[in-house]
Amino acid sequence: MKDLPQTTANVGKFQHSHVTANGESRAVVALSHPETLWFNTGTLCNIECTNCYILSSPSNDALVYLNSDEVRNYLDQVDLRNWPIKEIGFTGGEPFMNPQMIDMARAALQRGYRVLILTNAMQPMMRKTVQTGLRQLICDFPGKLELRVSLDHFSAEFHDAERGVGSFQKTVQGMHWLQENGFTLAVAGRGQWGKSDADCRSGYAALFAEQGFDIDANNPSQTVLFPEMDETVEVPEITTACWGILGKSPKDVMCSSSRMVVKRKGASEPTVVACTLLPYTPEFDLGPSLQDAEQDIALNHPHCAKFCVLGGASCSA
Structure with missing residues (x-):
């Protein structure tokens, strides 16, 4: 796996795929109900955020642009494998940097x-x-397309601290264009800033009311608040016993229902990774086909614990 940051947090943890630092059996998740297939369209982005988990920027092309033929190939594989996929997700980078985004x-x-x-x-x-x-897409496929806009905070001050001065106003302008043109709109924010979930949602609700956005701040599928993904924070390893202790099931975790296709710079073909959050970690690279991607996933990374199991977050709707 990718080397974790040099820090006193998590020392000795997340070193072995199937055994924790305490010698207990690490939790493993099967692909029990594939519902979402993600495509990373490339890591290039028009901006560079302070805490981008995938390190997107105007110069990072570690994950290069996918093309429409590659997407169609994986959609064919979905049919072949009989995966009960309901949703196709596109993420980046900034997906609209990819010249084939509309075609995909x-x-x-x-x-x-x-x-x-x-x-x-x-x-x-x-x-x-x-x-x-x-x-043209929403004209041809009404009710089938949703755009989820990254709005880290409901205030320009904190959003711009992450994404650059003036980015809040530009994003709000884009959201107005989407709403005025009849698009289904959602927001992805960050559940941090020292505020409770309720306080964050209250802040977003006030912003949506002020701007006239038809978004429900209290609906987790319309306003998605992600926990901060800081690998330097101490988190527990998830063991097989944790499911009973926490009252959760492996089916609750994102890798039980989704996979992501990426294409690495210099690679001859795309590959499938277990998680949208871990595109660079070799342990979570499953192979080039969806058949390869049907293998079980050991929860051997801090994100698995903090974001998915304990945070209860998911990138899908």
Whole structure:
């Protein structure tokens, strides 16, 4: 796996796939009900955030652009494997940096899937050619396309601290364009800033009311609040006994229901990874096909504990 940051947190933990630091059996999750297949469209982004888990930036092309033929190939594999997929998700980077984003979304929509695109709703999405393509998609596939906009905080001050001065206003402008053109709109924020979940949702509710956005701040599928993914924070390892202790099931964890396709720089073909949060960690690289991706996943990373099991978060709707 990827080397964890040099810190006193988690010393000795997350070293072995199937055994914890205390010698207990590490929790393992099966792909029991595949519902979402994610495509990382590439790590290039128009901005560089302070705490981007995937290190997206205007110069990071560690994950290169996918193309429409590659997406169609995996959609064919979904049919072949008889996966009960309900949703196709596109993430980045900024997906609208990819020149084939509209075509890739259309390929998924033509198969009858719901499509979710994660975006910062800034300049790449606001290009005229992209706007025209998006409007055509919702005309051709009404009710099937959702855009989830990254809005780290409900105030410009804190959002801009993460994403750069002026980014809040540009994102809000993009959200207005989406709503005015009839798109289904959701928001992804960060559940941090020393506030409770209720306080965060109250802040988003006030913003949505002020801006006239048709988004329910108290609906977790419309306003998704992600826990901060800090690998330097001490977290417990998840053992097989934790399911009973926590009153949870392996089926509650994101890797029981989703996989993500990425294409690494210099690679001849894409590969499938276990989790949208761990695209760079070799242990979670499962192989080039969906058949390869059906293997069980050992929860051998701090994100598995903090984000998924204890945080209860999921990238899907």
